[in-house]
Amino acid sequence: MRKISRRHKENLKKTKNIVYSNLEEAVSALKETATAKFVESVELHATLNIDPKYANQQLRTTVTLPHGIGKQIRIAVLTNEENFDEVKSANADIVGNDDLIEQITQGNLNFDLLIATPNMMPKLAKLGRVLGPKGLMPSPKSGTVTSNLTETLNEFKKGKFEYKADKTGIVHVNFGKVDFTESQLAENLTALYRSIEQNRPSGVKGKYFKNLSICTTMGPSLKLELGIF
DSSP: OOOOOHHHHHHHHHHTTOEEOOHHHHHHHHHHTOOSSSOOEEEEEEEESOOTTSGGGOOEEEEOOTTOOSOOOOEEEEOOGGGHHHHHHTTOSEEESHHHHHHHHTTOOOOSEEEEOGGGHHHHGGGHHHHGGGTOOOOTTTTOBOSOHHHHHHHHHTTOEEEEBOTTSEEEEEEEETTSOHHHHHHHHHHHHHHHHHTOOTTOOSOOEEEEEEEESSSOOEEEOGGGO
C-alpha cells in the first residue's frame, strides 16, 4: 500500500466530507491545497449520465476559456505546399505535406495538435493507429479539419482546445494553473461547465450531471454541489 505523505494528509483533513456550494469558497480551497513544489494544473472531473458506446450519447467538442489554461501548444499543419507561407505567417510550429506524414509514420509526433486540410485526410487514414490513441487525429467535429487555416490557427493559439468524455462517461479537463487568480479560475471553470452543459448529447434522458469535483495535480478531490453554477 502506498504511503500517504504528510502534505497530502493535511490536505485531506481540510477537505474531508465537505461539499462546496459556493464557487468562490471552492476555488479558494483549491488554491489552499496546492502545496506541491511546482505550479500545479487544476482539473475538473465531471461524471455524466451518458453511455458513450451509443453515438447519440457521446461528448466531444472544443472550448476557449476566458484566461486560457496556461500552456503553449505546438501545432502542426498538414496541407498543400501553396498554403505553407500562409500557415507559417500564422505561427504554425510545424508545416508539411508528404514529409510530415513520413515523420508521423516513423512515430515522430513532435506536436500537441495536428490540423489538416480536407484533401489531406485520405492520406492520414492509414495513420489512425498512430494518431488515434494519442487523440491527435484531426476531425471536423473538433475543428481540426479545415480550409480556414489562419483563423483556425489563431483560435487554437489563443487557447482553444478539444475535450471529450471517456468511455465511462467522465470528462477530465484542465482549466488553468494554481498561479491564476481566484477570479480567473472561477471564470474558466464556469465557462467549461457551461460548455459541457450546452453540448449535452441528444440521447441523454433525465439528469445530465451525476457529480462534479475539482482538484490540483497533486491535491485532493473537492466535491461541488450540482447547483453551484
